[in-house]
Amino acid sequence: MNKINNTSTDKKNESMNGKKRKNFFVGLFTNWKQLLVFILSLLIFPVLVFVYATILPTSDYKPAAEINGSKTAVAVSLDNAQKEDIIKIIGLEKERDFEQSRLDLANQDSIYLVVNVPAHSISIEIKGVQVRTASILRVESDQKIPLFSHEHLSAWLSVPFSLKKYIGTIPKIPIVIKEAPKDTIEAQKLSSKPLPPDSTIVLTSLYFDRNLVLEINQDSKPVERELPIIEAYNAKKIAYLPETTTLKKLLNPGATDQPLTIKLIVSAADARAIYRAIPSKTSLVLKL
DSSP states (O other): OHHHHHHHHHHHHHHHHHHHHHHHHHHHHHOHHHHHHHHHHHHHHHHHHHIIIIIHHHHSOOSSSOOTTOOOOOOOOOOHHHHHHHHHHHHHHHHHHHHHHHHHHHTSSSEEEEEETTTTEEEEEETTEEEEEEEOOEEEEOTTGGGSOHHHHHHHHSSOEEEEEEEESSOSSOOOOOOOOSSHHHHHHSOOSOOOOOOSOOEEEEEESTTEEEEEEESSOOOGGGHHHHHHHHHHHHHHSOOOOHHHHHHOTTOOOSOEEEEEEEOHHHHHHHHHHSOSSOEEEEEO
């Protein structure tokens, strides 16, 4: 009898628990206030994660791993005339730093890259002489860059960048394989016309010091036969960049070792020529 009573009691308890769970969900989706509270409780956690891992770090992010001599910012109120004067001063300081960097590299016996984003131009220079200039069709910059203060950005751009490594979808130096002629008569019969340029889509990444990544890509969509090449290129890009997991961002939201990417879209001929013309050890003067 005790076993029978215990069994019936357990069944009653299970039935009551089932009804409670059913009544909870029925009441949740029928009462709009309870439903609103339930949805807000689900949304508040990802919102807090986003603010902590994205908004707060970028507000104080410094482009270089370490910038010395920076002063604490002080908030002041300015009228429109003072704001215009400050904008002019900032523009003059950017132009001064840009031209000073070009002058420093012009005094060296080297080939270097000059990128002027406001003027939409990219050029290769040797001792101050432009040997090739290309028009930038489109610029896609890192979203953190507009959040930098002028002091941090000026310190970051005031010294030329040094190239550390590079990758691309095309070889740095083109390789041409020809079959040697048997004699002089056969050599004379061979065509002397220059070989047509390779048609592989040009995507390049230049990795400089101070966390700068400069991408110079051609303005066109890939064809189907180029997709494996692009996949291999993207895999190399992922391997070259530091790991940026959500957990690491949460543990260290103010980390300054993350790369800043600036993507320049140019014509296919310009992208190919610039990538192959710059040496493996070169410098970059950048103006934003």
